[in-house]
Amino acid sequence: MMHQAPTDMTVAAAGPRAGQGYLSLQGLTKRYHDFLAVEAIDLDVAQGEFVALLGPSGCGKTTTLRMIAGLVPTSGGRIVVAGQDLTAVPPHKRDMGLVFQSYALFPHMTIAQNVAFGLEMRRLPRMEIAARVAEAVAMVRLEGREDRRPAQLSGGQQQRVALARALVVRPSILLFDEPLSNLDAKLREEMRSEIREIQQRLGTTALFVTHDQDEALTMSDRIVVMSHGRIEQIGRPEDLYERPATPFVARFVGRTNRFTGNAHGTTIRLGDLAVRAATQRSGPVEVMIRPHRVALAAAGCVPADGLNSVTGIVRRTTYSGDFVQYLVDADGLTFMVEEATVGHGRIAPAGTAVTLTWAPADTLVYEAAP
Amino acid sequence: MDERPISPILKILAAVGFLFLLAPVLIVVPLSFSGEVFMAFPPESWSLRWYAAIAENEKMLAAFLFSLKLATAVTAVNLFVAVPAAYALVRLAPRGGDAMMGFFTAPLLLPSIVLGLAMLIVFSRAGLLATPQGMFVAHLVVTLPYTLRVIATALSTLPIAVEEAAATLGASPVTVFRRVTLPMMVPGMIAAGSLSFLVSFDEVVLSLFMSGPRLSTLPVEMYNHVENRADPLVAAVSVLLVVFTLVAVVVVDRSLGLAKTFVR
Numbered sequence: 178m179m180h181q182a183p184t185d186m187t188v189a190a191a192g193p194r195a196g197q198g199y200l201s202l203q204g205l206t207k208r209y210h211d212f213l214a215v216e217a218i219d220l221d222v223a224q225g226e227f228v229a230l231l232g233p234s235g236c237g238k239t240t241t242l243r244m245i246a247g248l249v250p251t252s253g254g255r256i257v258v259a260g261q262d263l264t265a266v267p268p269h270k271r272d273m274g275l276v277f278q279s280y281a282l283f284p285h286m287t288i289a290q291n292v293a294f295g296l297e298m299r300r301l302p303r304m305e306i307a308a309r310v311a312e313a314v315a316m317v318r319l320e321g322r323e324d325r326r327p328a329q330l331s332g333g334q335q336q337r338v339a340l341a342r343a344l345v346v347r348p349s350i351l352l353f354d355e356p357l358s359n360l361d362a363k364l365r366e367e368m369r370s371e372i373r374e375i376q377q378r379l380g381t382t383a384l385f386v387t388h389d390q391d392e393a394l395t396m397s398d399r400i401v402v403m404s405h406g407r408i409e410q411i412g413r414p415e416d417l418y419e420r421p422a423t424p425f426v427a428r429f430v431g432r433t434n435r436f437t438g439n440a441h442g443t444t445i446r447l448g449d450l451a452v453r454a455a456t457q458r459s460g461p462v463e464v465m466i467r468p469h470r471v472a473l474a475a476a477g478c479v480p481a482d483g484l485n486s487v488t489g490i491v492r493r494t495t496y497s498g499d500f501v502q503y504l505v506d507a508d509g510l511t512f513m514v515e516e517a518t519v520g521h522g523r524i525a526p527a528g529t530a531v532t533l534t535w536a537p538a539d540t541l542v543y544e545a546a547p
Numbered sequence: 548m549d550e551r552p553i554s555p556i557l558k559i560l561a562a563v564g565f566l567f568l569l570a571p572v573l574i575v576v577p578l579s580f581s582g583e584v585f586m587a588f589p590p591e592s593w594s595l596r597w598y599a600a601i602a603e604n605e606k607m608l609a610a611f612l613f614s615l616k617l618a619t620a621v622t623a624v625n626l627f628v629a630v631p632a633a634y635a636l637v638r639l640a641p642r643g644g645d646a647m648m649g650f651f652t653a654p655l656l657l658p659s660i661v662l663g664l665a666m667l668i669v670f671s672r673a674g675l676l677a678t679p680q681g682m683f684v685a686h687l688v689v690t691l692p693y694t695l696r697v698i699a700t701a702l703s704t705l706p707i708a709v710e711e712a713a714a715t716l717g718a719s720p721v722t723v724f725r726r727v728t729l730p731m732m733v734p735g736m737i738a739a740g741s742l743s744f745l746v747s748f749d750e751v752v753l754s755l756f757m758s759g760p761r762l763s764t765l766p767v768e769m770y771n772h773v774e775n776r777a778d779p780l781v782a783a784v785s786v787l788l789v790v791f792t793l794v795a796v797v798v799v800d801r802s803l804g805l806a807k808t809f810v811r
């Protein structure tokens with residue numbers, strides 16, 4: 178399945194050139210019997226960069242991460258860090274930090290002993306270990322709890338211990354496997370910014386696995402969207418959101434209107450409706466329009482030149498604080514429209530006749546799935 | 548921790564069950580304080596004479612000491628063998644591992660009388676009958692399946708991510724085992740150890756086959772005693788054993804939670 182970028186504004190990938198990254202995955206593959214869990218992944222991550230691996234459950238994120246950590250043998254491809262091929266190096270010699278969803282703390286050790294473990298493995302002098310443990314414990318704001326056991330801490334505190342334990346050895350790369358999934362929503366948001374802040378302060382290269390698009394969008398320098406063991410798109414959060422490379426990315430990252438139609442040049446017929454796109458295409462296509470890219474005005478408003486314009490009736494209005502979502506019936510299609518709420522904003526109630534407008538460039542056109 | 552009301556029928560059933568299990572104790576305890584020369588229930592007079600008699604019965608004391616040493620040695624060797632074996636079967640998951648586990652635990656399925664007969668034939672040829680070595684091997688055969696099972700179960704419930712975390716922090720496989728896996732296995736090892744100790748200490752059938760005029764275990768000696776004489780001495784021994792076992796179980800349970808290791 179090959180998809181083409183929907184617009185001609187192809188964004189230069191912000192990351193390092195192929196094979197030049199501090200962390201470089203080259204054709205990384207994992208096969209379980211005849212099932213391809215990870216299929217020839219190429220990824221380059223710059224030093225100090227925070228990259229999220231985003232995708233639905235079962236798409237191969239964990240497997241990729243575990244291959245990088247050396248916990249799962251590869252079936253093909255190479256893992257290179259700082260120019261050194263680590264593909265065949267056992268996990269305890271890879272110098273990577275891994276933070277698990279389940280925290281995976283040592284239950285029989287105190288917090289201080291947990292954090293000190295990696296330093297002891299590196300045979301550092303006792304004084305230095307003590308100093309660095311104290312520093313790491315302070316960094317995750319757990320001073321005074323050094324002598325507790327993991328079972329005596331809350332989930333959020335345990336995950337902060339896991340973070341400190343991985344960070345204290347100053348690993349070449351910090352790997353996270355859905356570290357926030359077991360925490361409640363509020364704590365999760367706090368931890369997001371805490372992890373991001375610490376990672377930026379230390380300049381550690383980080384790879385963060387998640388199935389939560391908000392997490393990926395808010396934390397990352399770049400996001401790798403995966404599906405069925407393959408990379409769908411690599412890009413900055415705004416690239417993925419505004420210019421999804423494939424229908425999968427458009428659906429998975431953010432909300433979207435989805436229609437099927439027929440393209441003739443820049444004009445696309447969606448049932449009785451004709452809309453314009455910025456790219457030339459012909460034949461059956463899939464069309465996506467982001468709800469926040471559509472403007473809603475009272476019926477009869479004359480749209481600015483060159484904009485797509487559709488008239489319809491509001492079927493449902495949902496107020497959700499920072500934005501209002503409308504479902505608008507227009508010529509047999511239903512459009513989802515989202516408008517940011519402004520202080521004095523007037524909200525169109527259900528039944529209002531409205532005109533919807535959007536720019537041709539916001540009509541994202543993809544080859545129809547076969 | 549929801550406290551649901553327990554139905555009266557369930558309470559009655561539980562009470563009957565307990566009564567059934569405890570009935571022997573209810574007979575044996577009064578019997579042990581009997582002042583009579585014969586076992587008769589209820590006793591017509593009371594005394595501590597049978598407890599005093601234990602101290603003078605050298606055969607009984609020797610058998611007790613031998614049982615104690617035997618159970619200790621058997622338990623030590625059990626753990627020494629079962630921990631690495633369980634680790635290999637569970638963590639390294641070799642091809643045919645399930646079949647091997649089945650093979651190692653097969654003695655649990657054989658009636659001990661069959662096992663005893665087989666050993667009698669083999670051991671008599673090897674000159675091991677009525678020797679401490681023969682007794683030791685026989686007990687090892689019947690206890691190892693329990694130990695292996697309990698430790699393998701305990702090991703398979705340990706989260707493997709903890710060991711992986713240790714590896715990513717720079718611990719070699721040997722260090723991971725020593726610093727992380729082994730300490731986390733301690734509760735399972737204590738449970739398996741107490742089980743093997745009690746099974747060995749309690750074993751009668753095999754011990755009967757393996758014992759001789761100068762070598763017997765406590766249960767065998769008690770059996771012999773009852774065969775020859777009908778005095779309440781064995782009742783007094785039994786009460787001491789019950790107390791001894793109870794103390795051991797309470798200590799283990801208090802320190803680790805026996806239920807947690809067995810119920811899974």
Ligand SMILES: Nc1ncnc2c1ncn2[C@@H]1O[C@H](COP(=O)(O)OP(=O)(O)O)[C@@H](O)[C@H]1O
Pocket residue numbers: 209214232233234235236237238239240241
């Ligand atoms: N040990 C294994 N044996 C067979 N299949 C596996 C194994 N581990 C993972 N898989 C399969 O590989 C795919 C990717 O798994 P995973 O990397 O855990 O996905 P994710 O982390 O994205 O949810 C899944 O379909 C999963 O069933």
Ligand SMILES: [Mg+2]
Pocket residue numbers: 235238239240
């Ligand atoms: Mg996963």
